[in-house]
Amino acid sequence: MFEILASAAPGFDVEAATRAYLETLQGAARESSDAYFEGGYWLILFGAAAAVLVDWLILRFGLANRFRNLGERVFKRPFAITWLTALLYTLVGWVLSLPWSIYTGFVREKQYDLLDQSFGAWIGESLIALALGLAVMPLFIAVIYAVIRKSPRGWWAWGTGVVGLFLAVMLMVAPVFISPLFNTYTELEDGPLRERIVAMAAQYDVPADNIYVFDQSKQHKRISANVSGLGPTIRISLNDNLLERTSEEEIVAVMGHELGHYKLNHGLWRVTFMLTIIGLGLFVVSRAAPWLIRKYGDRWGVRDITDPASLPVLGIVLSVYFMLATPAFNNITRVQENEADAFGLEAAQEPDGFARAAMRLSEYRKIEAGPVEEFLFYTHPSGENRVRRSMQWKADNVPNAAMIVPEEGYLDPQ
Numbered sequence: 001m002f003e004i005l006a007s008a009a010p011g012f013d014v015e016a017a018t019r020a021y022l023e024t025l026q027g028a029a030r031e032s033s034d035a036y037f038e039g040g041y042w043l044i045l046f047g048a049a050a051a052v053l054v055d056w057l058i059l060r061f062g063l064a065n066r067f068r069n070l071g072e073r074v075f076k077r078p079f080a081i082t083w084l085t086a087l088l089y090t091l092v093g094w095v096l097s098l099p100w101s102i103y104t105g106f107v108r109e110k111q112y113d114l115l116d117q118s119f120g121a122w123i124g125e126s127l128i129a130l131a132l133g134l135a136v137m138p139l140f141i142a143v144i145y146a147v148i149r150k151s152p153r154g155w156w157a158w159g160t161g162v163v164g165l166f167l168a169v170m171l172m173v174a175p176v177f178i179s180p181l182f183n184t185y186t187e188l189e190d191g192p193l194r195e196r197i198v199a200m201a202a203q204y205d206v207p208a209d210n211i212y213v214f215d216q217s218k219q220h221k222r223i224s225a226n227v228s229g230l231g232p233t234i235r236i237s238l239n240d241n242l243l244e245r246t247s248e249e250e251i252v253a254v255m256g257h258e259l260g261h262y263k264l265n266h267g268l269w270r271v272t273f274m275l276t277i278i279g280l281g282l283f284v285v286s287r288a289a290p291w292l293i294r295k296y297g298d299r300w301g302v303r304d305i306t307d308p309a310s311l312p313v314l315g316i317v318l319s320v321y322f323m324l325a326t327p328a329f330n331n332i333t334r335v336q337e338n339e340a341d342a343f344g345l346e347a348a349q350e351p352d353g354f355a356r357a358a359m360r361l362s363e364y365r366k367i368e369a370g371p372v373e374e375f376l377f378y379t380h381p382s383g384e385n386r387v388r389r390s391m392q393w394k395a396d397n398v399p400n401a402a403m404i405v406p407e408e409g410y411l412d413p414q
């Protein structure tokens with residue numbers, strides 16, 4: 001009786017149990033994990049620089065001006081002129097950004113052995129994404145410019161509403177119309193694992209129909225799971241790497257975490273918080289872009305902010321703003337991830353399974369970080385913090401908790 005009521009198991013040392021996990025990542029594996037993730041910090045800066053350079057090239061060589069002129073020759077209505085300008089801008093921007101995309105998305109991933117696709121397969125997926133972008137973005141941009149024409153100074157507020165509607169619709173349709181273009185989604189196979197997951201989900205009124213498995217091993221071998229969709233399309237998807245590379249304890253622990261995202265309505269909250277940051281960004285654009293156009297508009301052939309040729313000017317301001325706002329976006333995500341971690345430990349009751357899964361994510365996320373580093377750059381808690389949280393939960397909830405030292409080689413890719 002007293003043993004069960006005891007809040008911490010005697011003899012179970014949270015710190016020692018945490019270190020036992022962390023020490024299983026050593027040598028070359030740890031160095032590679034650190035280097036890959038730390039390189040990512042620079043990619044934020046260089047990515048913004050690359051985006052600004054592309055927009056500047058489009059302005060400097062008068063392309064934006066020519067796109068709009070072509071639009072004005074073909075169409076009469078401002079909406080259609082903007083649509084065609086935006087279509088050409090999206091297409092040319094994609095081509096000019098291609099070297100950067102190939103380096104970050106293909107070459108670098110291959111260097112760290114994190115991608116299992118041929119270049120042909122990779123570029124094929126990029127082209128599908130481009131086709132989607134061309135179908136959606138020019139329309140969206142044309143709507144934004146219609147709002148700009150209506151209210152050249154106050155458009156940022158209405159524009160934020162348009163972005164919110166757009167994000168909500170995209171979030172809702174993505175799992176049904178977009179994700180299946182890249183991967184095949186199937187039901188979880190029958191068996192004891194499915195029964196256990198379905199039973200856990202049922203405790204939180206999540207129907208088994210809303211749980212999918214997808215074949216991400218065709219892209220890479222990272223373990224992953226996510227909650228996507230909104231309202232009627234909300235669902236949990238586990239990738240096949242998670243199912244094939246890990247133990248039942250890990251799968252159930254990760255599933256518990258995803259149930260947290262699902263039940264805590266993280267998708268909707270995330271859109272709401274993101275909109276606040278985006279709204280501020282549009283306000284900055286509504287003030288900075290006209291200033292840039294007054295200064296350089298003649299040279300670029302851009303008349304004013306209602307002119308769709310101003311699109312790359314808006315792009316430059318937004319690229320710089322979003323780079324500076326990266327820590328804000330990261331913190332929105334990391335707060336939710338912390339909540340989902342806490343939820344998942346209660347739901348799955350598999351602290352060691354969650355600790356093992358957290359260690360496995362070191363393939364692409366540096367396992368230990370200082371507090372400032374985590375605050376600025378981490379979208380999820382560091383592996384160290386996740387393992388410690390798991391061990392603390394174990395100490396608080398498992399009677400006579402015993403320390404488990406993971407076996408040698410469990411992190412090796414299979």
Ligand SMILES: [Zn+2]
Nearest residue numbers: 257261337340
């Ligand atoms: Zn998560």
